[in-house]
Amino acid sequence: MPANRFNGFTDYGVGIGLRIPHYQHIFEKKPVVDWFEIISENYMVDGGRPLQVLDQILDQYRVVQHGVSMYFGSAQALSREHLKRLKTLVRRTKTPWLSDHLCWGSVDGRYTHDLLPIPYTWEAVKVTAKRIRQVQDYLEIPVVVENVSSYAEYHESEMTEWEFLNEVVETADCGILLDVNNIYVSSQNHDFDPLTYVNSVPSWRVAQIHIAGHSKYRKYILDTHDHPVIDPVWALYARAIERCGPTATLLEWDDNIPSFDEVHAEALKANRYLQRASLPAMPPVALDEKNHALETR
Amino acid sequence: MTLLELQRRMAEAVMLPLTRTDTMQRKTRDGRSMKAEAAAFIKPNDRLTSFERLEIYNRQYWFRILSAFAEDFPGLAAVVGPVAFDKLMRAYLADHPSRSFTLRNLGSALEAWLDEHPEHAGKRLELALDVVRLEWAYIEAFDNAAERARFQALLARGRA
Numbered sequence: 001m002p003a004n005r006f007n008g009f010t011d012y013g014v015g016i017g018l019r020i021p022h023y024q025h026i027f028e029k030k031p032v033v034d035w036f037e038i039i040s041e042n043y044m045v046d047g048g049r050p051l052q053v054l055d056q057i058l059d060q061y062r063v064v065q066h067g068v069s070m071y072f073g074s075a076q077a078l079s080r081e082h083l084k085r086l087k088t089l090v091r092r093t094k095t096p097w098l099s100d101h102l103c104w105g106s107v108d109g110r111y112t113h114d115l116l117p118i119p120y121t122w123e124a125v126k127v128t129a130k131r132i133r134q135v136q137d138y139l140e141i142p143v144v145v146e147n148v149s150s151y152a153e154y155h156e157s158e159m160t161e162w163e164f165l166n167e168v169v170e171t172a173d174c175g176i177l178l179d180v181n182n183i184y185v186s187s188q189n190h191d192f193d194p195l196t197y198v199n200s201v202p203s204w205r206v207a208q209i210h211i212a213g214h215s216k217y218r219k220y221i222l223d224t225h226d227h228p229v230i231d232p233v234w235a236l237y238a239r240a241i242e243r244c245g246p247t248a249t250l251l252e253w254d255d256n257i258p259s260f261d262e263v264h265a266e267a268l269k270a271n272r273y274l275q276r277a278s279l280p281a282m283p284p285v286a287l288d289e290k291n292h293a294l295e296t297r
Numbered sequence: 298m299t300l301l302e303l304q305r306r307m308a309e310a311v312m313l314p315l316t317r318t319d320t321m322q323r324k325t326r327d328g329r330s331m332k333a334e335a336a337a338f339i340k341p342n343d344r345l346t347s348f349e350r351l352e353i354y355n356r357q358y359w360f361r362i363l364s365a366f367a368e369d370f371p372g373l374a375a376v377v378g379p380v381a382f383d384k385l386m387r388a389y390l391a392d393h394p395s396r397s398f399t400l401r402n403l404g405s406a407l408e409a410w411l412d413e414h415p416e417h418a419g420k421r422l423e424l425a426l427d428v429v430r431l432e433w434a435y436i437e438a439f440d441n442a443a444e445r446a447r448f449q450a451l452l453a454r455g456r457a
Contacts, residue, residue, distance in 0.1 A: 048438065113400055
């Protein structure tokens with residue numbers, strides 16, 4: 001299950017997000033990290049310091065690109081300039097797959113810089129799937145889409161979020177970046193069972209999983225990526241791994257960022273579940289032999 | 298409501314400037330009730346009204362762009378002072394919402410805008426404009442290959 005056509009048939013383990021406060025530690029200590037996830041937009045530039053840093057990282061680590069402004073769900077056409085810059089970066093990083101969010105965020109040339117929820121309508125399924133196919137065709141690498149945290153629901157929606165996700169990925173024939181923290185946050189904000197969501201996702205399309213922390217307020221939860229992962233989110237992660245098999249996993253920590261070692265240690269907790277899923281299942285014949293041995297003892 | 302119509306209405310509300318106390322305005326730009334506008338496309342739940350759910354996105358939008366802008370122009374903030382700088386940021390960003398996929402370009406029109414709105418610079422307009430030029434040049438130099446080449450050319454000219 002882990003290596004599939006949606007993650008370029010790779011077998012990545014636990015990674016963390018590459019963040020500026022950790023640059024010095026990484027360059028000086030050269031810690032062992034399976035892979036780094038970069039925010040594509042931070043490196044879609046013409047030169048200078050960002051690309052110098054990226055090249056240094058690429059010399060020593062595997063990198064996967066994650067975007068925040070493709071806005072697959074925007075009603076209007078994709079930006080050609082954006083796509084051109086993204087393709088230049090894809091060639092530089094040789095990312096085996098590329099992820100961005102199942103959301104919208106710009107209209108009439110104005111950008112909100114937010115991951116706004118898409119209304120779960122059949123019109124939106126068609127528009128979103130078409131954009132994903134366009135990006136996939138242009139970039140010539142697998143594109144996977146991530147479910148977002150949301151704080152509002154629309155009257156216009158005609159299906160649940162997980163039904164919408166399933167319809168989009170089937171229509172676009174793309175992979176999924178399953179963010180189990182986002183599922184948890186949205187489930188609390190919109191009163192649904194997060195396990196129903198995790199159990200409904202087509203497991204064979206999951207290319208990567210995100211885990212993260214969040215902030216709880218009196219009436220809602222915000223996806224702030226500034227805390228350790230809480231137990232209910234680990235439970236969703238465990239179920240996702242049970243269904244999908246050991247899958248490339250990434251811890252997001254974007255605010256109040258602690259030391260590199262602290263972030264990495266939090267990410268590596270995922271290994272508890274990944275290693276369990278990696279254990280070879282006992283073949284039926286061996287099981288029969290064991291039962292027989294017990295019976296004849 | 299089509300997808301495009303819904304996105305236009307939501308973006309209009311999300312990008313509407315906040316009140317002085319950083320809450321969502323009670324009226325839309327054309328004077329309608331924001332409560333009714335939110336209720337037209339956002340579902341309430343048992344804890345939050347449609348208005349309150351939309352307000353979360355309105356506040357997030359402004360906090361995000363104000364924070365990114367402030368990070369880019371600390372010198373200008375020091376020249377005009379924190380209260381005037383806060384007013385300046387909100388007025389400028391209301392006139393110039395982001396038109397780029399990256400927050401890095403937020404201040405691209407600041408020099409021309411400040412020149413046209415000198416009241417936001419207080420008594421030191423020339424100094425404020427100089428600082429804006431310097432801070433924008435720093436942003437450009439940080440990730441612009443062409444600026445690096447120009448710097449190297451200047452260096453070579455200096456050595457010759």
